[in-house]
Amino acid sequence: MRAVAVEKFGDGPRLIELPDPTPAAGEILVRLRAASLNPLDSVVAAGYLAQQYPNTFPLVLGFDGAGEVAAVGDGVERFAPGDAVFGQFWSEPLGRGTFAELVALPARSDSGALLPLPPTIPLQTAAALPTAGQTAFGVIAALAPAAGETLLVVGATGGVGSLAVQLAARRGARVIATARADAAEWIVGLGAAETIDYGAGPLPEMLAAAHPEGVDALLDLTGDRALVSACAPQVRDGGRLTSIGFGAPEELLAETRIEVSNYENVDKPRLLAGIADEVVAGNVAVEIQREIELAMVPAALGAPGGARGKTVVLIESDR
Ligand SMILES: NC(=O)c1ccc[n+]([C@@H]2O[C@H](COP(=O)([O-])OP(=O)(O)OC[C@H]3O[C@@H](n4cnc5c(N)ncnc54)[C@H](OP(=O)(O)O)[C@@H]3O)[C@@H](O)[C@H]2O)c1
Numbered sequence: 001m002r003a004v005a006v007e008k009f010g011d012g013p014r015l016i017e018l019p020d021p022t023p024a025a026g027e028i029l030v031r032l033r034a035a036s037l038n039p040l041d042s043v044v045a046a047g048y049l050a051q052q053y054p055n056t057f058p059l060v061l062g063f064d065g066a067g068e069v070a071a072v073g074d075g076v077e078r079f080a081p082g083d084a085v086f087g088q089f090w091s092e093p094l095g096r097g098t099f100a101e102l103v104a105l106p107a108r109s110d111s112g113a114l115l116p117l118p119p120t121i122p123l124q125t126a127a128a129l130p131t132a133g134q135t136a137f138g139v140i141a142a143l144a145p146a147a148g149e150t151l152l153v154v155g156a157t158g159g160v161g162s163l164a165v166q167l168a169a170r171r172g173a174r175v176i177a178t179a180r181a182d183a184a185e186w187i188v189g190l191g192a193a194e195t196i197d198y199g200a201g202p203l204p205e206m207l208a209a210a211h212p213e214g215v216d217a218l219l220d221l222t223g224d225r226a227l228v229s230a231c232a233p234q235v236r237d238g239g240r241l242t243s244i245g246f247g248a249p250e251e252l253l254a255e256t257r258i259e260v261s262n263y264e265n266v267d268k269p270r271l272l273a274g275i276a277d278e279v280v281a282g283n284v285a286v287e288i289q290r291e292i293e294l295a296m297v298p299a300a301l302g303a304p305g306g307a308r309g310k311t312v313v314l315i316e317s318d319r
Contacts, residue, residue, distance in 0.1 A: 001017070001018055001019075001020050001021075001100055001101040001102045002015060002016070002017060002018075002100070002101055002294055003015070003016060003017075003018050003058075003060045003097075003099060003100035003101070004016075004060065004061055004062070004097075004099035004100070004294060004297040004298060004301075005018070005057075005058035005059055005060045005061060005095075005097075005099075006045045006057075006058065006059050006061065007057060007058050007059075008057060009045070009046060009047025009050060009055075009059075010045075010046060010047060011045075012298060012302060013045055013061055013099075013297065013298045013301050013302075014298055015294065015295050015297070015298060016058060018058065018060070018100070020101075020102055021096070021102055021103065021104040022071070022104060023071055023072060023073035023076075023104045024073050024104070025073045025074040025075050026073055026074070026075050026076060026106055026107060026108075027072075027073040027076070027104050027105060027106055027107060028069050028071070028072050028073070028076055028079050028085075028104070028105065028106075028107045029069070029070045029071040029072070029073075029102060029103070029104045030065070030067045030068065030069055030070065030085060030089070030102065030103050030104075030105070031067045031068055031069075031070045031101065031102055031317065032065045032066070032067040032098055032100060032101060032102065032103060032315045033066060033067040033068070033123045033127075033314075033315055033317075034065065034066050034067070034123045034124050034126070034127035034128075034312055034313060034314055034315060035062045035064055035065040035066075035098040035099055035127050035312070035313040035315060036064040036065075036127045036128045036129075036130075036131075036132075036159075036310050036311060036312050036313065037062075037297070037300060037301065037310070037311040037313070038063060038064060038131045038132065038159065039304070040063060040131065041061045041062060041063065041097075041099075041301060042301055042304060044059070044061065044094055045059070045061055045301070049094070053092055053093070053094050054092055054093035054094070055093050055094045055095050056093040056094070056095035056096070057095060058095070059094065059095035059097075060095055060096055060097040060099060060100050060103070061097045061099050061297075061301070062089075062097035062098035062099035062100070062297075062313075063088050063089055063090060063097065063098060063112070063130070063131055064087075064088055064089070064098060064127055064128070064129070064130040064131050065086065065087070065089050065098030065103070065127055065130075066084075066085070066086035066087075066117060066123045066124075066126035066127040067084075067085065067086075067123075067315075068082060068083060068084050068085065069081050069082060069083040069085060070102065072107070073104075073107075076107045078107045078108065079107055079116075083116060084116065084117035084119075085114055085115065085116060085117055086114075086115060086117045086121070086123075086126035086127065086129070086130065087112060087113045087114035087115050087130050087269075087272060088112040088113045088114075088130040088131050088134065088268060088272070089103055089105055089109075089112055089114065090105075090109050090111040090112025090113075091105035091106055091109060091111075091112070092111070098127075099294060099297050099313060100294075100315075101294075101315060101317045111268075112268060113130060113134060113268035113269040113271070113272040114269075115269060115272055115273060115276065118276055118280050120280055121276065121279055121280065124288060124291065124312045124314070125279065125286045125288070126276075127312055127313070128159070128286045128288055128309075128310035128312050129272070129275060129276065129279065129286055130272055131159070132158075132159030132160045132162075132163060132310065133163055133271075133272065133275035133276070133279075133286070134265055134268050134271035134272040134274075134275060135160050135244055135265055135271075136160050136161075136163035136164040136167060136275065137163070137167065137271050137272075137274045137275035137278070138263070138265050138266070138271045138274075139160075139164065139219060139242060139244055139263045140164055140167040140168055140171070140219075141274075142242065142261075142263055143217055143219055143240055143242050143263075144171075145168045145171055145173035145175075145216070145217050146171065146172070146173065146216075147171060147172025147173065148172060148173075148174065149173050149174065149216035149217060150173070150174045150176060150211065150215040150216045150217070151168050151173045151174070151175050151176065151215065151216065151217045151218070151219060152176045152178075152196075152207065152215045152217070152218045152219070152231070152234075153165055153168070153175060153176070153177050153178065153192075153219045153221065154178050154198075154203070154218065154219065154220045154221060154222055154227065154228075154231065155178065155220065155221030155222040156175075156177035156178050156179060156187055156192065156195075156221070157177070157178070157179050157180070157183040157186075157187055157307065157308055157309075158221065158307040158308075158309070159307060159309060159310045160221050160244065161177070161187075161221050162187070162190060162287045162308070162309045162310075163275070163284055163286070164219060164221070165177055165187060165190050165191055165192050166190050166191050166283075166284040166285065167278070167284060168191075168219075169190070169191025169192065169193075170191070170283060170284070173217075174193045174194075175191060175192045175193055176192070176193065176194050176195070176196060176207075176210075176211070176215065177192035177194075177195050177196075178195070178196050178197075178198045178203065179192075179195040179196070179197065179198075180197055180198070180199045181197055181199070181200075182308075183195075183308050184197065186287075186308065190285070190287070194210070196210065202230075203227065203230070203231060204227075204230040204231050204233070204234060207231060207234045208234055211234065213236065214234050214235060214236035214237075214239065215234060215235055215236065215239065216235075216236060216239050216240070217235070217239055217240045217241070218231060218232070218234070218235050218239070218240070218241040218242075219242060219243075219244075220241070220242070220243035220244070220245065220247045220248075221243075221244055221245065222245060222247060223243060223244070223245020223246055223247040224245075224247055225247050225248070225249045227247070228241070228243055228247040228248055228249075228252065229249060229251075229252055232252055232255070232258065232260070235258045236258075237257055237258070238257075238258065238259075239258045239259070240258065240259045240260075240261075241258055241259070241260045241261075242260070242261045242262070242263045243261075243262050243263065244262075244263050246262045247262070248260050248261065248262050286309070286310065287308070287309025287310065288309055288310050288311075288312050289307065289308045289309045289310060289311055290311050290312070291311075291312045291313075291314050292311060292312070292313055292314070293313070293314060293316065294313055294314075294315055294316075296313075297313055
């Protein structure tokens with residue numbers, strides 16, 4: 001099979017040929033039809049998670065995917081060959097990823113989220129949804145912006161942000177989205193009430209000028225600790241600040257004037273089912289910026305930045 005992998009940490013990802021995997025007991029073999037890119041892919045390829053998780057080489061990259069079950073190992077009752085599935089394909093050791101024609105992984109993952117694909121969700125949408133969607137769904141539920149509250153979303157134009165903006169706007173929050181000039185109109189179309197162009201000057205100062213009264217809540221999706229600390233004074237007394245990228249440093253977490261947290265996903269299958277329900281109901285749109293082939297994944301991973309929603313990988317296979 002074809003797969004995009006690194007031979008060792010720090011190597012550039014390459015399209016390579018690997019033997020087709022077979023499912024062991026308790027595993028399923030999935031023929032992938034689509035996958036999507038996440039910042040996590042490059043984090044894993046660089047070895048930044050090597051102390052936290054075991055890895056296997058060649059390390060096939062990719063976490064998000066959608067396809068159909070091609071075979072099941074002994075003892076698997078949850079899925080059968082032919083079932084359409086999607087999710088965050090997390091299996092340890094890391095290295096059996098979704099930038100491949102086939103992947104074998106446990107039918108039940110402790111860390112990821114693998115679900116039956118609802119028939120009304122297209123494969124591309126399903127592949128774009130898992131990591132960003134479950135995170136946006138979970139963090140907006142945790143932050144719980146109320147109708148009429150102001151919510152600043154920092155990093156609003158990427159995979160997580162484009163969904164978080166829609167979910168917050170649907171709750172009636174007044175969303176202030178960071179967006180470079182090219183993305184302002186688009187993110188307003190998704191429900192943002194206003195935008196701040198973070199490329200045009202220091203965000204804390206522009207925020208203070210636009211909202212001298214402060215905001216009720218701040219959602220950080222950049223993990224930039226200096227930026228988060230500089231913006232925190234613009235959250236009003238008693239307001240909330242949370243970061244999905246561990247952007248809140250110790251001294252900010254100790255703050256008592258506002259409620260500060262670093263958000264982490266708990267129970268990913270529940271979160272993925274929750275955001276999938278929103279998609280099926282037509283309450284949120286999964287924004288696909290571009291579709292690429294498997295062979296284009298190494299170049300796409302090598303040129304990060306500029307995300308406006310999700311990049312989806314279409315995986316053609318003649319089988
Ligand atoms: N904790 C978790 O479970 C979890 C889950 C998913 C993602 N994450 C993390 O969350 C972050 C966002 O993920 P994602 O999938 O949404 O990434 P993404 O699709 O790459 O989007 C990132 C967005 O942020 C914008 N941006 C970059 N720097 C910014 C800044 N200083 N101020 C405002 N916006 C900025 C980018 O636009 P430009 O490039 O044009 O500036 C881009 O639109 C990543 O760090 C990821 O690792 C964590």
